[in-house]
Amino acid sequence: MALIVQKYGGSSVADAEAIKRVAQRIVAQKKAGYDVVVVVSAMGDTTDELLDLAQRVSPLPPGRELDMLLTAGERMSMALVAMAIGNLGYEARSFTGSQAGVITTGLHGNAKIIDVTPGRIREALSDGAICIVAGFQGVSQDTKDITTLGRGGSDTTAVALAAALEADACEIYSDVDGVFTADPRIVPTARRIPKISYEEMLEMAACGTKILHLRCVEYARRYGIPLHVRSSFSQKPGTWVVSEVEETEGMEQPIISGVAHDRSEAKITVVGVPDRVGEAAAIFKVLADAEINIDMIVQNVSAASTGRTDISFTLPASSGQTALSALKKIQDKVGFESLRYDDQIGKVSLVGAGMRSYPGVTARFFDSIASAGINIEMISTSEIRISVIVGQDDVDAAVAAAHTEFQLDAEQVEAVVYGGTGR
Numbered sequence: 001m002a003l004i005v006q007k008y009g010g011s012s013v014a015d016a017e018a019i020k021r022v023a024q025r026i027v028a029q030k031k032a033g034y035d036v037v038v039v040v041s042a043m044g045d046t047t048d049e050l051l052d053l054a055q056r057v058s059p060l061p062p063g064r065e066l067d068m069l070l071t072a073g074e075r076m077s078m079a080l081v082a083m084a085i086g087n088l089g090y091e092a093r094s095f096t097g098s099q100a101g102v103i104t105t106g107l108h109g110n111a112k113i114i115d116v117t118p119g120r121i122r123e124a125l126s127d128g129a130i131c132i133v134a135g136f137q138g139v140s141q142d143t144k145d146i147t148t149l150g151r152g153g154s155d156t157t158a159v160a161l162a163a164a165l166e167a168d169a170c171e172i173y174s175d176v177d178g179v180f181t182a183d184p185r186i187v188p189t190a191r192r193i194p195k196i197s198y199e200e201m202l203e204m205a206a207c208g209t210k211i212l213h214l215r216c217v218e219y220a221r222r223y224g225i226p227l228h229v230r231s232s233f234s235q236k237p238g239t240w241v242v243s244e245v246e247e248t249e250g251m252e253q254p255i256i257s258g259v260a261h262d263r264s265e266a267k268i269t270v271v272g273v274p275d276r277v278g279e280a281a282a283i284f285k286v287l288a289d290a291e292i293n294i295d296m297i298v299q300n301v302s303a304a305s306t307g308r309t310d311i312s313f314t315l316p317a318s319s320g321q322t323a324l325s326a327l328k329k330i331q332d333k334v335g336f337e338s339l340r341y342d343d344q345i346g347k348v349s350l351v352g353a354g355m356r357s358y359p360g361v362t363a364r365f366f367d368s369i370a371s372a373g374i375n376i377e378m379i380s381t382s383e384i385r386i387s388v389i390v391g392q393d394d395v396d397a398a399v400a401a402a403h404t405e406f407q408l409d410a411e412q413v414e415a416v417v418y419g420g421t422g423r
């Protein structure tokens with residue numbers, strides 16, 4: 001029998017009514033003759049609320065206990081969805097990540113899936129039950145403690161299960177009708193992307209498009225699992241994320257797939273670094289040791305008069321304080337003058353496989369941003385992406401300008417945001 005894995009995000013299971021609606025959708029698949037495995041996120045803003053609660057009892061909660069707390073959110077959803085399905089006359093069984101065989105590394109808050117051994121899921125399916133699995137969690141191979149996969153990690157749970165169970169499809173349900181050319185909350189005329197390649201989706205996700213968790217897309221690409229991103233609030237066709245987007249006859253693929261943005265980064269400038277062999281290595285070594293992910297890096301030519309240069313880089317703002325204190329420890333050894341920190345920045349990225357074969361994309365992108373009167377602070381590129389750092393207040397305008405420059409605006413408003421508080 002064909003097997004389908006569905007994942008429902010927080011806003012799709014936000015309250016009792018939403019859960020009943022989702023149960024109907026799940027039962028409809030079962031009635032259509034599919035085996036169904038469902039992965040759920042925590043209800044609405046539960047994860048954020050649990051994080052707030054933890055903060056109120058302890059400024060630095062231990063990772064093990066925080067994971068224990070956060071995974072409770074998904075457990076509430078799984079049990080409620082199973083009950084709602086039961087109420088419709090179908091058998092449903094809920095499973096925690098650990099029970100579903102999601103084995104991870106031991107890094108609390110950001111564990112990686114090492115293996116999936118879904119024996120209990122297979123058993124339940126062969127009994128004819130619908131399986132409901134708590135997303136975003138697993139169990140550490142070494143410590144046997146409960147872990148979480150990082151914010152938004154339920155998508156990754158869904159793809160990992162789809163791969164392990166050799167599912168025929170993996171559907172990711174959220175509160176928007178698929179992947180759009182920009183965040184419809186910023187650009188109301190954003191267009192739905194019917195089909196997008198894994199590599200473009202990876203760049204979009206890495207550059208702040210929150211609709212899919214980055215590791216979920218990496219996983220889907222590695223195992224060749226087509227993803228169908230849809231809204232649980234409508235029956236609209238959504239977006240397919242696939243390996244190759246073939247040219248539709250007579251229709252050229254657009255050069256640019258979309259414009260992504262990210263307000264979660266900060267910028268550190270290491271001022272007055274002596275221009276000697278090994279200084280950059282020393283700086284980035286301490287950051288690596290502190291497990292900080294660096295995004296963009298810019299180093300200028302050193303001024304002839306001083307023999308010193310500045311190195312700027314961006315990182316998640318949440319790692320900002322850790323990075324600053326790690327760097328301060330090596331200030332005397334490296335001999336740099338000072339550190340500057342700015343978390344009022346934003347990143348705007350243009351993504352499109354078509355940019356490989358079209359020259360001039362960079363110039364048009366920069367020109368659109370300049371025409372909006374916005375200053376570019378940093379630039380980085382990949383083969384299919386150009387990103388710029390701008391002031392945080394300029395992000396919306398920069399996204400809109402680039403979106404219009406590359407003719408991505410739809411004639412009519414296509415995007416409906418059905419739910420979610422945007423938290």
Ligand code: ASP
Pocket residue numbers: 009010041042047048073135136150151152153154155
């Ligand atoms: N509930 C978790 C979060 O809000 C995981 C998820 O939604 O995928 O990040």
Ligand code: MG
Pocket residue numbers: 009010041042044047152
């Ligand atoms: Mg959530």
